[in-house]
Amino acid sequence: MRYLRAILFLALAFLIQPASAANDPSLDDHSLLTADVQNYIGYGAIVFALVLFIVVMLVLLRTFKVLTRIILKYEGQTEEQIIAELKPAKKEKKPKGEVWNKLLSLRPLSEEKDLLIEHEYDGIQELDNPTPAWFMYLFYSTIVFAVAYLLIYHVFGVGQLQYAEYNTEVAQAAIAKKEFLSKAANRVDENTVKLVNDPAVLASGQAIFKQTCSPCHGEHAQGSVGPNLTDDYWLHGGKINDLFKTIKYGVAAKGMPTWEKQLSPKQISDVANYVKSLHGTNPPNPKEPQGTKETDDDGKQVKKELVSALVK
């Protein structure tokens, strides 16, 4: 028996090894088998070993029964006695105890003398109480859990292991981040709008300009009904914030529509940046300058304001 166990243990340890090795992505795969196949061989081996173990146990049980029968016969007992010995009559049902007693597997005090174990040290005796039922249920549930876990996560691959779960969460976070950023970009207004050189922004702005602004400001923003947007002269300010404000609210009295309703804040910001990028492009047939001369550079603009503030 001891040899059998040792052999079983060795076989198990040997068979499990490829499965655990295949799980480690850092190990180079020198074998011809893929990690999956190795895993399945490993799991198969475990199941096989367990089944073998149960079969061996059943065979042993059978052997013991046969041996007992032979010994009893040898002792001169009759067939009926032997049967009675091997298959003890079922104990009469004990009265239904409370749930609490059942859970703790408590036996009534009257049975105590049956439970006494036959050893005694200095008058201290021990009762052979059964393991409490709650503990056994817990124990069985861990076995069920383990089998379910193995099947769900390793054999059928329904559930996600930590690594896959981590990747999924990172992907989800990336999507959430993208959503958040696009919403944040949409929260821009005339006070927070920033001058940017991002080609994606300018391309988006150009598309909007072609579609909605060019009928009045000209294909190249050279001006027609509306003013030239490429020169140094501005009626309502040439800073990015001014442009945003003009585009957003429009100049109703002078024929510049408000775009607040048709364009999102992000789109207004894009087209404002596009208009800024057109400065100094000197398109053909420009409209005559309108408004006051300003530098295009927001930085210079700020400096100019600072200087004039200092002078005053």
Ligand code: HEC
């Ligand atoms: C219906 C014609 C029309 C359309 C369409 C139009 N605009 Fe205008 N826009 C005007 C007029 C007219 C003015 C001049 C307002 C004034 O005289 O105060 C103007 C002024 C402006 C100004 C201010 C210029 C300055 O000198 O301060 C900007 C910037 C501007 N428009 C951008 C746009 C953008 C961007 C779009 C497209 C989203 C657009 N406009 C669409 C007619 C239009």
